[in-house]
Amino acid sequence: MRIEIELTGKCNLACVMCPQVFGYDGRHLTIDEMKSFSSLFIEAKEVTLHGAGEIFLSPILKETLDIIPEDTPIYFLTNGQLLNQKNSNIILGRSNIKRIMVSLDAYSDEKYKFIRGGNVNKVKENLKHFILLRKKRKLSFPKIVINATVFKYNIDQLLALAKFAKELDSELHVWPLLKDAAHYTESWKVKRGEYTFDYTKETFDSIEDKQLLKREYLLLEKYCKDNEVDLIFDAFMNLPDKAEDISTCGVPNSNRLFFSDGQAKHCCLQTKPLFDWRIYPANNFDNHPRHLAVLELMKKNQIPIECSSSGCKYVLDGISSEFIDDRKKISLDDRGFRGGALSMRRRKNELKN
Numbered sequence: 001m002r003i004e005i006e007l008t009g010k011c012n013l014a015c016v017m018c019p020q021v022f023g024y025d026g027r028h029l030t031i032d033e034m035k036s037f038s039s040l041f042i043e044a045k046e047v048t049l050h051g052a053g054e055i056f057l058s059p060i061l062k063e064t065l066d067i068i069p070e071d072t073p074i075y076f077l078t079n080g081q082l083l084n085q086k087n088s089n090i091i092l093g094r095s096n097i098k099r100i101m102v103s104l105d106a107y108s109d110e111k112y113k114f115i116r117g118g119n120v121n122k123v124k125e126n127l128k129h130f131i132l133l134r135k136k137r138k139l140s141f142p143k144i145v146i147n148a149t150v151f152k153y154n155i156d157q158l159l160a161l162a163k164f165a166k167e168l169d170s171e172l173h174v175w176p177l178l179k180d181a182a183h184y185t186e187s188w189k190v191k192r193g194e195y196t197f198d199y200t201k202e203t204f205d206s207i208e209d210k211q212l213l214k215r216e217y218l219l220l221e222k223y224c225k226d227n228e229v230d231l232i233f234d235a236f237m238n239l240p241d242k243a244e245d246i247s248t249c250g251v252p253n254s255n256r257l258f259f260s261d262g263q264a265k266h267c268c269l270q271t272k273p274l275f276d277w278r279i280y281p282a283n284n285f286d287n288h289p290r291h292l293a294v295l296e297l298m299k300k301n302q303i304p305i306e307c308s309s310s311g312c313k314y315v316l317d318g319i320s321s322e323f324i325d326d327r328k329k330i331s332l333d334d335r336g337f338r339g340g341a342l343s344m345r346r347r348k349n350e351l352k353n
């Protein structure tokens with residue numbers, strides 16, 4: 001079983017493609033709440049720590065690492081802004097932290113600033129320093145993975161990011177903008193300086209867009225092969241034209257995802273949570289009626305309400321067949337996006353102003 005836990009929904013950046021840009025006000029998970037997941041950690045094959053926020057802002061990072069069994073592999077995602085000496089020392093020496101995925105999205109100062117609203121040089125310095133500290137301790141783990149969420153505006157940054165990955169002896173992971181119901185909306189427009197990020201125009205949808213992506217991918221692949229940089233170019237990039245058989249989705253059997261605001265899901269693409277783990281115990285996930293209902297529906301090749309319009313390859317923009325009265329497309333306010341209708345409404349209001 002793979003467990004994913006959001007340590008915090010708070011962030012120190014505001015990236016144009018992330019709900020944080022609209023003032024998403026997430027919360028920190030408390031240590032008592034974290035302890036309630038202890039029995040799941042014992043069963044887990046791996047634990048991923050991340051969320052809709054920045055892990056190094058969590059006041060319980062160190063205690064959390066202490067709770068997770070020493071032989072359970074841990075992966076985590078960060079924007080790297082706070083990967084300073086103190087935080088590096090919390091991580092180094094824990095042999096079960098296998099990979100730290102650091103999201104950069106751009107190599108140039110200018111593009112990073114427009115996308116992430118911060119200083120890229122700070123992250124570059126932090127990473128170099130982290131690697132120096134790791135070397136001093138004669139450790140090869142954790143590995144650094146440079147992450148790039150790719151869209152049209154930053155596609156020209158991939159090669160430079162691959163070269164940076166080479167310089168750090170790290171890996172490169174490229175993934176696309178989510179096209180789930182919550183993100184892929186025409187009202188998502190963010191103006192930053194002279195750049196306006198327009199969500200649905202930044203994805204690779206037309207044949208020409210896909211050709212551009214393919215060309216860039218081939219260049220990147222060649223560079224990475226020639227220079228021995230491990231490259232993961234997410235398969236989710238190439239969504240099929242027709243949804244794949246949902247009964248073949250193994251995620252509900254293998255993944256458990258818990259957000260700090262109580263949402264329990266199978267995967268981050270689900271548009272509605274299964275239950276609130278602050279009310280129903282997380283360690284009894286396997287017996288929750290909605291979990292069992294999802295398994296049953298999927299077996300019959302039907303889309304559960306939790307996966308409706310999820311944008312994954314098994315659903316695409318398909319809607320749930322579960323509630324006969326609700327066959328029309330789910331409205332923005334009903335999509336259960338993180339904080340649910342409230343954050344969506346706030347976002348729409350802000351866009352109007």
Ligand SMILES: C[S@@+](CC[C@H](N)C(=O)[O-])C[C@H]1O[C@@H](n2cnc3c(N)ncnc32)[C@H](O)[C@@H]1O
Binds near residue numbers: 015050053077176183
């Ligand atoms: C939400 S962030 C949380 C962790 C950390 N703050 C960071 O930036 O890595 C996790 C990852 O999601 C990516 N991300 C944010 N918005 C996205 C979107 N709309 N589509 C796809 N990935 C997105 C980020 O670039 C980052 O790599």
Ligand code: SF4
Binds near residue numbers: 011019021052079103
């Ligand atoms: S750093 Fe991560 S969580 Fe924060 S705004 Fe950017 S993508 Fe979102």
Ligand code: SF4
Binds near residue numbers: 250266270307312314
């Ligand atoms: S959203 Fe898609 S990938 Fe996630 S559990 Fe549902 S069908 Fe599977």
